[in-house]
Amino acid sequence: MKNIFRNAAMALALITAAATQQALAGGDAAAGEGKVAVCAACHGADGNSLAPNFPKLAGLGEKYLLKQLQDIKAGTRPVVEMTGLLDNSSDQDLADMAAFFASKPMQLSGAKEIRLRVNAGIEVDGLALGQKIYRAGNPVVGTPACTGCHSPRGLGNEPAGYPRLSGQHPDYIEKQLRAFRAGERVNDGDxxxxxxxxxxxxxxxxxxxxxxxxxxx
Incomplete structure (x- = not known):
């Protein structure tokens, strides 16, 4: 019963977050191309970072990217490597940068066959475990499936501001999930x-x- 209420509350939160997301000014991808030179060293000229510790920005979704840029500039999402880089960027600059990266196709990183040790030292197929959690969540502890926000193919939900996940560097995804779990990243809304x-x-x-x-x- 506890899990039923937890999942219902989570579903309501997702709906509320999407419904109350503020409308953001549209960016100009063409104008953004001339404003992202500083980003290329870490994220690649087209947003396809070659370094696993720096996220791919290509195709993540304009609304999501703009929110992250605004949060990083405001300090709501501290990113040490980006300290001061956006200080002189206007809201329109950020919107244009978001539009530019959102317009680029993401290059897939690809999954690997891995074995993982879970509770009680049992070794399992890592790909099968990842698929199970992504598509079905974990009803025992009330963890919802990722498909609800990020779609079955991991392409995200642009109108709701939920980012594309598919093809992202696994090292970066792992780092962000750990940060959310530890409460070190808190810009996921009220x-x-x-x-x-x-x-x-x-x-x-x-x-x-x-x-x-x-x-x-």
């Missing part, structure tokens, strides 16, 4: 959607999910 999702994920769950998502398309 509903704490991602913090609640990650709350009961084990280290093995997170690694399995990150690896599986990297190969979605």
């Amino acid at each position: 509903q704490k959607i991602m913090r609640q999702v990650a709350e009961y994920l084990s280290d093995a769950d997170i690694k399995a999910l990150a690896n599986y998502i990297a190969g979605l398309n």
Whole structure:
């Protein structure tokens, strides 16, 4: 019964978050191309980062990207590597940058065959575990499936501001899930959607999910 109420509350939070998302000014992708030179060193000229610790920005979704840029500039989402980089960027600059990266196709990272040790030292197929959590969640602890926000193929939900996940570097996904679980990343809104999702994920769950998502398309 507890899990039923928890899942119902989570569903309501997702609906509320999507319904109350503020409308954002549209960006100009062409104008953004001339404003992202500083981003290329870490994220690639077209948003396809070659470094696994830096996220791919290509195709993540304009609304999501703009929110992250605004949060990083405001300090709501601290990112050490980006300290001061956006200080002189206007709201329109950020919108244009978001539009530029959102317009680019993401290159898939790809998943790997991995074995993971879970509770009681049992070794399992990591890809199968990642698929199970992504598509069905974990009803035992009330963790919802990722498909509800990020779609069955991991392509996200642009109108709601939920980012594309498929093809992202697994190292980066793992880092963000750990940050949400630890409460180190808190810019997922008042509903704490991602913090609640990650709350009961084990280290093995997170690694399995990150690896599986990297190969979605």
